[in-house]
Amino acid sequence: MNKQRVPILFVCLVALMALCTTNSVTVSQPATKVIFEDHFKKAIQQWQQVSGIWQLEKGVLRQTTDDPAQLNTIRFIQSPRFGDGIIEASVAVTPRLPQVLTTAGADDELTRNIRFICGAGIIFRMKDPKNYYMFRLAGEEGVVLGKMVAGEWTDLANPRFRDLGSGTQRIQFGKSNYYKLKVECRSNRIMCYVNEEIACTMQDASFDMGQVGLVTFKTAADFSYIKVLEFTH
Numbered sequence: 001m002n003k004q005r006v007p008i009l010f011v012c013l014v015a016l017m018a019l020c021t022t023n024s025v026t027v028s029q030p031a032t033k034v035i036f037e038d039h040f041k042k043a044i045q046q047w048q049q050v051s052g053i054w055q056l057e058k059g060v061l062r063q064t065t066d067d068p069a070q071l072n073t074i075r076f077i078q079s080p081r082f083g084d085g086i087i088e089a090s091v092a093v094t095p096r097l098p099q100v101l102t103t104a105g106a107d108d109e110l111t112r113n114i115r116f117i118c119g120a121g122i123i124f125r126m127k128d129p130k131n132y133y134m135f136r137l138a139g140e141e142g143v144v145l146g147k148m149v150a151g152e153w154t155d156l157a158n159p160r161f162r163d164l165g166s167g168t169q170r171i172q173f174g175k176s177n178y179y180k181l182k183v184e185c186r187s188n189r190i191m192c193y194v195n196e197e198i199a200c201t202m203q204d205a206s207f208d209m210g211q212v213g214l215v216t217f218k219t220a221a222d223f224s225y226i227k228v229l230e231f232t233h
Contacts, residue, residue: 030231030232030233031231031232031233032085032086032229032230032231032232033229033230033232034227034228034229035080035082035085035228035229035230036077036080036212036226036227036228037225037226037227037228038061038225038226039059039224039225040056040059040060040061040223040224040225041059042056043056046077046078046079047075047076047077047078048075048076048077048078049074049075050073050074050075050076050129051070051072051073051074052064052065052070052073052074052075052216053065053073054073054075059224060222060223060224061075061214061222061223061224062220062221062222062223063075063120063214063216063220063221063222063223064220065220066095066096066118066218066219066220070218071217071218072134072148072215072216072217073215073216073217074123074129074213074214074215075213075214075215076123076126076211076212076213076214077211077212077213077228078211079211080228081209081210081211082124082125082185082209082210082211082212082228082230083125083185083208083209083230084185084186084187084230084231085184085185085228085229085230085231086182086183086184086185086228086229087122087124087182087183087212087226087227087228087229088180088181088182088225088226088227088229089121089122089180089181089214089223089225089226089227090178090179090180090181090223090224090225091120091121091137091178091179091181091214091221091222091223091224092173092174092175092176092177092178092179092221092222092223092224093118093119093120093137093171093173093177093219093220093221094173094174094175094219094220094221094222095114095118095173095219095220096220114139114140114173115139115140115141116138116139116140116141116142117138117139117217117218118138118139118217118218118219119136119137119138119139119143119144119171119216119217119219119221120136120137120214120215120216120217120219120221120223121134121135121136121137121143121181121214121215122134122135122136122181122183122212122213122214122215122226123211123212123213123214123215124183124185124210124212124213125185125207125208125209125210125211126207126210126211126212126213127207127210130148130149130150130151131148131149131150131207131210132147132148132207132210132211132213133145133146133147133183133190133204133206133207134146134147134148134215135181135183135190135192136181136215136217137171137179137181137194138158139171140170140171140172140173141160141161141162141170141171142158142159142160142161143158143159143192143194143199143200144157144158145157145158145190145192145199145200145202146158147204147206147207149206156190156200156202156204157192157199157200157202159199159200164197164199166194166197166199167195167197168194168195168197175222178222178224179194179195180193180194180195180196181193181194182194182196186231187208188203188204188205188208189201189202189203190202190203190204212226212228214226
């Protein structure tokens with residue numbers, strides 16, 4: 001073998017590896033820009049309220065009703081509208097619990113609500129209060145991704161943390177127990193995260209653009225911030 005060819009071959013291999021590495025980073029990191037952000041330090045005019053009792057308290061947006069008859073309480077941003085991008089929000093679920101639970105039917109229903117049902121999270125691509133996607137905590141043991149179409153609710157995914165093998169095994173309720181929820185939308189693909197751990201990935205083409213908001217379901221809750229980013233390419 002010609003010894004002069006070895007260094008040339010080595011240089012070519014290094015250059016090819018560098019090119020492949022650069023290309024993979026570019027593909028996996030889409031550029032984004034922030035189009036809305038609120039840390040609830042003061043009132044912002046973009047917010048509109050559908051239902052619930054919402055108020056600002058020292059850097060927290062608090063929804064205080066846990067009336068089960070209200071079901072989804074919604075507060076949404078009038079503008080900007082959201083299509084493809086990322087939404088992040090930090091939420092603490094704060095249900096009112098009696099000091100002592102009995103075996104009465106009402107307490108059994110309350111226990112079931114806390115374990116499997118109540119929660120809070122994100123509304124996105126909302127056309128109106130009867131048409132939207134929602135991703136939220138769902139009781140102590142999981143989350144739910146679903147859609148409201150003409151006022152009719154459909155679960156798209158309702159994973160339990162024990163089935164995911166997630167590091168998040170149980171949601172801790174209370175005003176100091178915040179969880180970061182994130183939704184990433186790319187066309188009809190929806191990816192949802194809790195504390196940066198993937199919770200579910202689904203495909204659905206019911207809504208492609210709409211408003212963003214916050215929601216609670218059969219519980220009170222606190223939100224410390226919301227951020228909306230859109231993909232720039």
